[in-house]
Amino acid sequence: MDASYHPEMAYLIREEKRVEAELEQLRDEFATWKRRVVLAQEKGHAELAAQATERVDALRARGHATREELELLQAKKRLLIRQARRPDGAEVERAEALLEQVRQGGLIDPDEASLEEEFERLARGQDSAAPGPLEEDDNP
Known part of the structure; x- marks a missing residue:
């Protein structure tokens, strides 16, 4: 890979890891709040169950947005790799001269x-x- 692409690739990898960690945290929070919904319903606390359900819905929406962000970062990495492997003008000229x-x-x-x-x-x-x-x- 051309060295000029390294900083951008390093940035994308750092962002990808950050988003993956955020997604994992959201999954844990989501599971916790799902259990809270069930517990509130079992104990007959409708208001608490409704609040927990709202929180679950919000976490689900954030999870979808975070997954989309991760997919976008992965697509950018694939594109950058493809660009880095593309021959530059000097290589094409040299091949044509040969x-x-x-x-x-x-x-x-x-x-x-x-x-x-x-x-x-x-x-x-x-x-x-x-x-x-x-x-x-x-x-x-």
């Missing part, structure tokens, strides 16, 4: 038209083994 040197050296098939056609097919996502359109001479 390819040109090989072409100039005569090590590539001189029939460039067939190569260019193959590259275009690959760029369009077509299978190179798939037959092209039938020519008049291709009749069985």
